[in-house]
Each structure stands twice: as C-alpha cells, then as structure tokens.
Amino acid sequence: MKRNDGPSVIVRMSACVLAIPAFTFGLFVIAHGHLTPGGGFAGGAVAATLVALILAAGGRKAAGGISNGVLSVMEAVGLMAFALLGLLGLGTTFFWNFLANSGSLFGAQVPFGINPGDINTAGVLPLMNFAVGFEVFAALSLVMVVMFRYGEEGQ
Amino acid sequence: MAARYLKALTLALFLVVMLGGAAMLSPFGSPKGTIMDDYYIANGQDQTGSNNIVTSVVFDYRGMDTLGEGTVLFAAATGVLLLLGRGFNEKE
Numbered sequence: 635m636k637r638n639d640g641p642s643v644i645v646r647m648s649a650c651v652l653a654i655p656a657f658t659f660g661l662f663v664i665a666h667g668h669l670t671p672g673g674g675f676a677g678g679a680v681a682a683t684l685v686a687l688i689l690a691a692g693g694r695k696a697a698g699g700i701s702n703g704v705l706s707v708m709e710a711v712g713l714m715a716f717a718l719l720g721l722l723g724l725g726t727t728f729f730w731n732f733l734a735n736s737g738s739l740f741g742a743q744v745p746f747g748i749n750p751g752d753i754n755t756a757g758v759l760p761l762m763n764f765a766v767g768f769e770v771f772a773a774l775s776l777v778m779v780v781m782f783r784y785g786e787e788g789q
Numbered sequence: 790m791a792a793r794y795l796k797a798l799t800l801a802l803f804l805v806v807m808l809g810g811a812a813m814l815s816p817f818g819s820p821k822g823t824i825m826d827d828y829y830i831a832n833g834q835d836q837t838g839s840n841n842i843v844t845s846v847v848f849d850y851r852g853m854d855t856l857g858e859g860t861v862l863f864a865a866a867t868g869v870l871l872l873l874g875r876g877f878n879e880k881e
Contacts, residue, residue: 668839671846675858709866713859720852729852734838744838757838762848769859773866784873
C-alpha cells in the first residue's frame, strides 16, 4: 500500500497550534466543573482533542509513540477513584458529599443565590470531576489510538 | 410481500406512539411536577456547596447514574480493545 509521507504542512501546523490550547481548555472545564457549565465528561472529551490532533498530524509514527498501556491504566484508575469517592461517603449513604461545608479541602460555605463563585467549594464534586475527566480523557484517547492503529495496519 | 406490510405497520405504530406521546406532553414552560426542581434549586447550593446545580445533581444527588455512565464508557473502551486491539501489548 503506497502512501504519502503524511498530512500536509497546513494540517501539521494547525494541529501544533491548537493542541495545547485545546488540552488546557479541557483542564479548565474539568477544574471549574462545580462553578461553570461543563464538568468531568465534557472537559475530558475536550482534553482528548489533544490525542486526536496528534493522531491527525503525526500519523502512524505518533500512534506508535502513544502507549495504550498507560492510557488503559489511567482509565481504570479514574473510574476506581470515582467509585472510591462514592464509597467514602458510606458513613451516611453511597455518594454522600462528606467534604461539603466541612471547612477542610473544598469545604467552604456558599451563599445562596448569585455569587461570584469560589473554587474552594463543593466538597467531593471537584475531586469527582477530576476522576471522571481523567477517565473520559483516557478512554476516548484509547479508543481513538486503537482504532487508528487498526485502520493503518488492518485489512 | 407480507414482510413489507409488516414493516409499514411497525413504522406506523411507532409513529403513532411517538407522536401521540409528544402530543400528550404538558405545554412548553409549564411542567406538571416541579417539586424536585424546586428542591434542587432551593437546597443545592446549601447542601453541596456547588454553584452549578447541574453538577450537584449529576455528581451528588444522582451520583449513581454517573457511576453507571462511567462504567458504560469503560465497557466501550474495553470492547474496542477486544475487537480491534490486535497486538495490544506488543512493542512496535
């Protein structure tokens, strides 16, 4: 199967310019999940754009460089951290928000109504957002990498 | 020929059920039951400390659903690896 050397310089350059801002925006959406629209799922999907752009620009070589073993472990760790955070609330009920309004990590009080928002609030919700974002990022990246490799090597 | 009539009948039945269901919805902007919505809006910020009510519902009040969602994604990635991940553990 004869192929060109890869995508054109326009595609590669655009991917280089867009990849890091897109990933940063994904992290921003995950970190502010309890204050602004978005959250773990949306932010993880946005962050996975990084891998999509790398695959689009780098082609076969880039796909070989991404370790799907690491992605697989990241995915499992994210889901387990999420379930563990749910289990930690078992003193009251499953998924009880034991950190909210406690004064410790992410435990600040929130006034009722419209307020500017404080990142140090919402108890376990930011931690859960991070766990889910981690998992979604790893799972989507894993699916893309594996499908890409199959398409390149397959038939 | 009978299969074609069966298909048309199924489609007609499906359309009747879906459009009938849509016609029976309460008018836009005036839902019938608002007890849960009002409860979340009134107590969400106080109980979970989250300014984003949607996040407080998704990750706190309905955290179990989100766990299921994450599991679905995990299962999807596992399925893709099983079907297409030849040489998953091999070095290139």
